[in-house]
Amino acid sequence: MAFSAQVRTEDSEPDQILLVDDNPANLKILFETLDGRGYKLLVADNGEKAISIAQKSSPDLVLLDVMMPGMDGFDVCRRLKLSPQTARASIIFLSALDDTDSKVTGFDAGGVDYISKPFQMKEVIARVETHLKIHRLEQELELRNRELQTDKSSILATMSEGIYGLNNEGQIVFANSAACHINHCRESDLLGQYFLQLHLDHDHGSEISSNGNYFALDHLRGCIQQVLRAGEALKISRALFTRPNDTVFPVAFHASPSEQAHSATHAVVVFHDISEELAQEAELAKARESAESQRAQLAHVSRLSMMGEMAAGIAHEVNQPLTAVVNYVRLAIRLFKSDPTDTVVLGSTLDKIEGQCLRASQVIQHIRDFVKKPMQGKVQVSGNKLVADIFELANIEAKELGIQIISDCNNYLPELNVEEIQIQQVALNLIRNAMEAVKTVGARGSIRIVVTSDNADSMRFEVVDEGPGVSDDIKQTLFSPFNSTKESGMGIGLTLCQSIVHSHGGDIGYLPNHPQGSIFYFTLPCLPTD
Numbered sequence: 001m002a003f004s005a006q007v008r009t010e011d012s013e014p015d016q017i018l019l020v021d022d023n024p025a026n027l028k029i030l031f032e033t034l035d036g037r038g039y040k041l042l043v044a045d046n047g048e049k050a051i052s053i054a055q056k057s058s059p060d061l062v063l064l065d066v067m068m069p070g071m072d073g074f075d076v077c078r079r080l081k082l083s084p085q086t087a088r089a090s091i092i093f094l095s096a097l098d099d100t101d102s103k104v105t106g107f108d109a110g111g112v113d114y115i116s117k118p119f120q121m122k123e124v125i126a127r128v129e130t131h132l133k134i135h136r137l138e139q140e141l142e143l144r145n146r147e148l149q150t151d152k153s154s155i156l157a158t159m160s161e162g163i164y165g166l167n168n169e170g171q172i173v174f175a176n177s178a179a180c181h182i183n184h185c186r187e188s189d190l191l192g193q194y195f196l197q198l199h200l201d202h203d204h205g206s207e208i209s210s211n212g213n214y215f216a217l218d219h220l221r222g223c224i225q226q227v228l229r230a231g232e233a234l235k236i237s238r239a240l241f242t243r244p245n246d247t248v249f250p251v252a253f254h255a256s257p258s259e260q261a262h263s264a265t266h267a268v269v270v271f272h273d274i275s276e277e278l279a280q281e282a283e284l285a286k287a288r289e290s291a292e293s294q295r296a297q298l299a300h301v302s303r304l305s306m307m308g309e310m311a312a313g314i315a316h317e318v319n320q321p322l323t324a325v326v327n328y329v330r331l332a333i334r335l336f337k338s339d340p341t342d343t344v345v346l347g348s349t350l351d352k353i354e355g356q357c358l359r360a361s362q363v364i365q366h367i368r369d370f371v372k373k374p375m376q377g378k379v380q381v382s383g384n385k386l387v388a389d390i391f392e393l394a395n396i397e398a399k400e401l402g403i404q405i406i407s408d409c410n411n412y413l414p415e416l417n418v419e420e421i422q423i424q425q426v427a428l429n430l431i432r433n434a435m436e437a438v439k440t441v442g443a444r445g446s447i448r449i450v451v452t453s454d455n456a457d458s459m460r461f462e463v464v465d466e467g468p469g470v471s472d473d474i475k476q477t478l479f480s481p482f483n484s485t486k487e488s489g490m491g492i493g494l495t496l497c498q499s500i501v502h503s504h505g506g507d508i509g510y511l512p513n514h515p516q517g518s519i520f521y522f523t524l525p526c527l528p529t530d
Contacts, residue, residue: 014038014039014040015038015039015040015060015061015132015135015136016039016040016041016042016057016058016059016060016061017034017039017040017041017042017059017060017061017062017063017128017132018042018043018044018050018053018054018057018059018061018062018063018089019031019034019041019042019043019044019063020043020044020045020046020047020049020050020062020063020064020065020068020073020076021045021063021065021068021094022045022046022065022067022068022069023065024045026065026094026117027043027045029121030063030124031043033121033124033125034124034125034128037125042057042059046068046069046070046071047068047070047071047072047073047075047076047079048070048071050062050064050076051076051079051080051086054080054083054085054086054089055083055085055086058085058086058088058089059086059089060089060090060132060135060136061089061090061091061092061128061131061132061135062077062080062089062090062091062092063092063094063115063124063128064076064077064091064092064093064094064111065093065094065095066093066094066095066097066102066106067095067096067097073093073094073095073106074105074106074109077091077093077106077109077110077111078109078110080110081109081110088135088138088139090112090113090131090132090134090135091110091111091112092111092112092113092114092115092127092128092131093106093111093113093114093115094115094117094119095114095115095116095117096116096117096118098116102114112131112134113127113131115127159176159178160178160272161178161270161271161272162175162176162178162179162181162182162183162270162271162272163175163176163178163179163268163269163270164179164190164195164268164269164271165258165265165267165268166195166228166255166265166266166267166268166269167265167266168228168266169194169228170194170195170196170224170225170228171192171193171194171195172190172191172192172193172194172195172198173191173265174191174265175187175190175191179271182249182251182271182272182273183243183244184243184244184245184247185243185244185245189244190244193244195224195269196221196224198242198244199241199242200220200221200224200239200241200242201242220236220239224255227255227256227257227267228257228266228267231257232257233254233255233256233257234254234255234256235253235254236252236253236254237252238250238251238252238274239251239252239253241271249273249275250273250274250275250278251271251272251273251274252271252272252274253269253270253271253272254269254270254271255267255268255269255270256268292503322356322360325353325356325357325360328349328350328352328353328356329353331349332346332349332350332353335349377419378417378418378419378504379417379418379419379420380415380416380417380527381415381416381417381418381420382413382415382416383413383414383415383416383451383453383459383526384409384411384412384413386413386416386418386420386423386424387409387413387451387461389420389424390424390427390428390431391405391407391449393424393428394427394428394431394449397432397435398435401435401439403435403438403439403445403446403447404445404446404447405431405446405447405448405449406446406447406448406449407448407449408448408449408450408451409449409450409451409452410451410452410453413451413453413459414453414456414459414526414527414529415526415527415529416459416524416525416526416527417525417527418504418524419500419504422500422504423500423504423524425496425497425500426497426500426501426508426522427461427463427522429494429496429497430463430497430520430522431447431449431463433463433494433520434447434463434464434465434467434518434520435447435465436467437465437467437468437517437518438465438466438467440467440468441466441467441468445465445466446466447463447464447465448463448464448465449461449462449463449464450462450464453526456526456528456529457525457526458506458523458524458525458526459523459524459526460521460522460523461521461522461523461524462519462520462521463519463520463521464513464517464518464519465513465517465518466513466516466517467516467517467518468516468517469512469513469516469517469518470510470512470518475510478494478510479494479495479497479498479508497522501522501523501524504524504525505524505525506522506523506524506525507522507523508520508521508522508523509521509522
């Protein structure tokens, strides 16, 4: 027979207790003891009925008599624990057998407690409440574990990185969906595989690197073993993995030991395919190379334009030695025809002719070097020589415009590693801008060039003028492309200067000059001294 102390509802499901005893008096006492406490009570008077009722109702707790005809309580307990429907039930044995062996047998069968007969009602109630509370906590814990496992599986399934769990032998015991996708295979093709044999058993060891340092393949295998044996984490920025289909692909990965001491997962490997990243790096390198080529071409065009604007000064600078040569030649002819010939004066005149020719040649050579497109790249050059060449070129136009260039330079400037012609272009562009600014406020004037190296790190080149200065509305866009303060300017001069200086690892900028004018400057890193 079966009695129900409380009916289940959608809002509350009372704990179910199955009472099993072949003695009706004992069943009645148990039922009356627990009735009215919010439990659903089920009763059975033999082992077969108890198993049948338990299979249908899945009770939370079973109060089970040991000494019953046919199937005793120990056998009933064992049967219940073997069935998935009833295995979670907590079983408390009721028996007059109070010896240790009987209790041990009960616990071995799967019982959680043992109440000796004759039992006390308060003890039964206390034991029932305690084990139901434990049962509920176990159920809640199990539910929470399932939820956590579900959340974990969902998170791992949505990750784009491949994830492996390795046991202490290095076998793959877990692989998420991304790992299968990256390897172009099914999960069954990965589980049970040895990580080292699967991914690192190839002949591409020379292409494996860690943080830019290349390792031999054997060394990398040893690092993985350290993760498994000694618990040392490993991070590799670039390696080659072999897929199960024997194709090779580049990856970045890191391996870490598991923090759970008794977990089946001894280490975790997280990796991702970097094929696209490497392709993007290659494309970026090509783009940079193309941009550098275009910048060099633009610099070349800019220099040609600059020299075109300086043409009058160049013509004047070259015409002076040529005029002197003509005059000295005429003097030499007269000396040669005179009788007697003054060989001393004639020799001195020929020396002067040679000097003037060399002067003209040097001017032309400087101009030729400046306008040609440099192909040699960066070279080591003395800061003093670089500044001297800049002054020589700048003075050509300064003389034509009637502007004085005042030098304020350190006597001993450091060695630099630069593209000399491009740095000359930057300096001349700033000097020409300063000369144009000075011409707007007076017929004649001067500019000052200050070159310093206060420390061993950099050299600073300043062009100081007393022109009208830079208005507040264009200070922020001085170095922006196509932004010019000149009516006929293209607006690429300062932008190009900035590009050249930055490519050399330096800086360029503007400061107001007090009480009037501007200071444009650029810096260049120095070569380290021994």
